[in-house]
Amino acid sequence: MSLNKACMNGDVSQVQLILSGDEVVDINDQYSYSSPLYAACKLGNIAIVELLLATGRRVNINKGVHCYTDYCSNLFAAYTRGFRDIVKLLLTIDGINVNDGCYLMSTSFQHYDKQDFPLYYACKIGDYEMVKWLLKFEDIEVNRAIFNYDEPTNNEYVYSTLEHDSSDYPYLTTPLYAACKRGYLEIVKLLLQFRNISVNEGEVSPLYAAIMGNYIEIIECLLYNGALVDEKCEEAAQEMDIDIESILLRKTITLFKTLESNVFGKHVWRGDIYIETSKGL
Template sequence: MKYIQKLSLVLTLLCTYAPSLSASTLHKLVKKNEIEKVKDFLKNNREKEIINAQNSYGKTPLYQACSKNYKDIVKLLLENGANPNIPNKDKETPLYWACAKGYLEIVKLLLEKGANPNIANKDKETPLYLTCSNNFIEITRLLLENGAKVNILNKNGWTSLYWACCNYKLDIVKLLLEKDADVNIANKNRETPLYPACYLGYLDIVELLLKKGAKVNIPGPNGWPPLYWACAQDYEDIVKLLLKKGADVNITGPNGWTPLYWACSKYYLDIVKLLLKKGADVNITGPNGWTPLYWACSMDYVDIVELLLKKGADVNITGPNGWTTLYLACYWRQLEIIKLLLENGANPTLKPNNNESPLSLICSQKWTIEQREKLLMSLVPTETNLSQNAKNFIKLVITTLAKQMQNNSTQAPKVPQNNGLRVFKVAVKNPEQEITCIEDFVRILLFTFTPDKMALYTWPKNFFQLNENEIKNSTCFNLSLSQLMPRYLRIAQLSKEQLNIFQKLLTFGQAGAITDKQTCNKKDGVRTPPFDIHINFHRDCLRLGRKEADPQKNTGFSFLDGLNEKELNAFQNSTLLI
């Protein structure tokens, strides 16, 4: 009786564990690629439980054969009913692994036997995702032909298209787009496929995505759009494409930086030009209130500063601690930028929070006499064809002023009259007048402020004409240049029409249209017509200085009443000598 019980127990155990033992045998045979033994085994063990049995890792014999690229065994197992869609513990199917390894023939076999191309693993990655990331073009095409979905997202929200764009798989991108892959699906970081293509500089992929309707203004991580990164990385051609497709040239990131701000900070000159051409706002403030101009000045980017000023950048805007761009340039002794800023209306009287003016910096120990001298030489307008004596004279005057400016930031310095300048008495016709003229210019430029950006720089180019005396004042119009200059500057805020009147008056007077000094006086107590012309000419200039001239009412031209036809024509044809 006991023997029978034991035998029964053994038979029960054999029946229970026989399939498991058989499956284990099959796994071993497959692993060793014993094709003939596998055939023999399958002749005697056709149960599906054995063929599809999983080991401790959840792998079936078919999975093992696919992972090892044992094509013949894969074919044999499939013919004997192996299920191609059983995943392992990581939810990876035999097709997934074959795609990961690029085993094209095995992929074909699996798909022919009904393998599902859309089963995802634990990270929600499908076989298509793997073939796209590994650039397996033929397998990708096979999957797409067999119903692989192109817009499935992995756990990070990445599509196959996104991954192909990240890794510059151009042909894969084309395949996916042909199957209507969505170009605007964003991942968890709000990145669309266009974002990495722009960030990494993949121009041809950017072109493909834009043709398929990729949106250019979707903000990515931290709110930065594709244009932002293309500018930051100096990808000029990509910037052109994005702007052509309507990218917002003034879009800002969370830190307040615009594409223009980025381009200026990195000295990407060509991109700056592109953005300005598309209407980039030059006065949008970024971090700490810095504008693109402020940043360009801080980095001494002269070319960019010039571009921004031409586009109307606010030259007097303040940054951190109330610093203006002029103060900043003076602090860093950036001579070219100082000149540009002053030419474009920088106010030298504006002071930052420390109550220190830009001029006080120039006059401080931070500036050497040589630096001041170089700055003044660049600011004072002179003719290039002056005689060497005249040039030496100007240099000596400016050197003296540069020395006098040391620790003197409250009033314009004066050049002593009885010093070494006397050696120029013969070489320079009116040295005292020219000294005064230069002093006045420096005073107006650095110690005061004129609201008209171009007032100083629309002065006739023959500003000094030392020695040559090419400015030919009429015999009736004897105001010196140093007298004319302050008067001219007082009309800085004239309207365009009034300024045009003044320019014609000034040019007419300089051209010597009113002649014959003798007739400009009273004769026997009676005023002559030329005398009236002379009086009215000065009156018109003064009226303009008080802004009383009105071109609509024809006021400002009273001196014309005494001119003959020839003189009237001379006035009409006069132009400002710029």
Template sequence: MDEVCDVIVNINLSNPSFQCDFITFLRNNNSAKQRMLAKTLDKDTKDSPLEICSYVGISELTKWCLDNEADGYSHINYMKHPLYIACIHHHPDIVIILLSHKNKVYDKSEFYCKRLHQACASGKKNIVMQLLMETVDINIRYNTQDSTPLFVACERGHIEIVSVLLENKAGEIDINQHSSSLESPLYIVCKKGHTAIVSLLLNHVADEVDVNKLTYEGESPFHAASEGGYTDIVDLLLAHAPKSKDLKPN
């Protein structure tokens, strides 16, 4: 079992029948041997079976690893954690298994927040919804832009993710939380021309969006939409502008 990667990445495991036979073979071993196998590291990569399963996306084998006390959580490097691996390789079923397992050891909110940020950036709705069930700070700023999950979802035009965040964290989310360059979610969607997301943000009743919020360069959402030639967005902003103050066109 030194070549753990070769065994788990074996193309035959993509065949349900072969996979079933393989897992049955593993389970037919006595408990002590199963635990030993589940903790065996690959000779070359030093990856654990649980890490490799999270990369490949084999649900039943992941469950077997967890049932047999597989060690995939002790790395200082978070990029070696099974949950991180499953998230970046877009395996929502593995994410659910890892989060729901009785022996899960992810007890730091920051770890979940980083995974949420990545899932929002990638547009993975199922993973986002699962992570929102954990203890997360929805307004935490992360990555080189120092931006929130809402901001990255807006920037990349993931309307389903924006909708999920606004609906599930309505009482917590700060819709005006800006990035390091003072760009707000509304500003970035106006700049990118994401009309449908602009409408979502403007109509979010739980937290009033600031249509006049300026960036570090002194630009407003209205300026960004005007400069980009997005007339539909300009019309939305004009229609939504608070009567008590003028819309700042820069």
């Protein structure tokens, strides 16, 4: 039995036997659109994942699985299936690509490629802990905009139990948009603390999503961090009967109150407005 097949069968003892033998084994071998590590991640078999990583061989942790034009990474396979222990383990490995996810090429029935990746998925399902973990990686693509979709599909590449919602698709949207659309305030706050966050990224803005969801606190957070109120947002605010001008006015009042109470010579930073108080006052 090959290593790949043993991993696909979840046979821990057979995997251990193969890895401890004298025969040269390709630990990254791909067979039947799977690899040893991918199979273990997909099945949630952490014992096999640990065995593969402990061999001392160069396991390609970022080598996902291709099937024709489709693709899925090991990390994404484990995460979207709920195998938290494997996700935590993979995130400790040097060189892990946290931006690698899933890709489904368009067909004659769908006109846009479908994509997803760990940070977007975490924001979409309200997984605060995972978002926090991912933001610790310097190369995290926090502003990456993708053609995402929420249709549940239970196949080789994507697994999602989310209710059907194709309204994100076919527009390029960001992880911040995904969190705003679903009202995950704490995740929105966490993302807004990130050093390179862009609140206006995407074909549909996070602010528009928050307005359409009537999430007032999220709207305030976005406006306080420089979100642009474009024509589409204005129309949405009218439709939802949300007074954007009053929120902006509260923002201005808050800024002045902060300035008044600030120690002279210090800096005040709120959203997109930067004030330096005069040391001579």
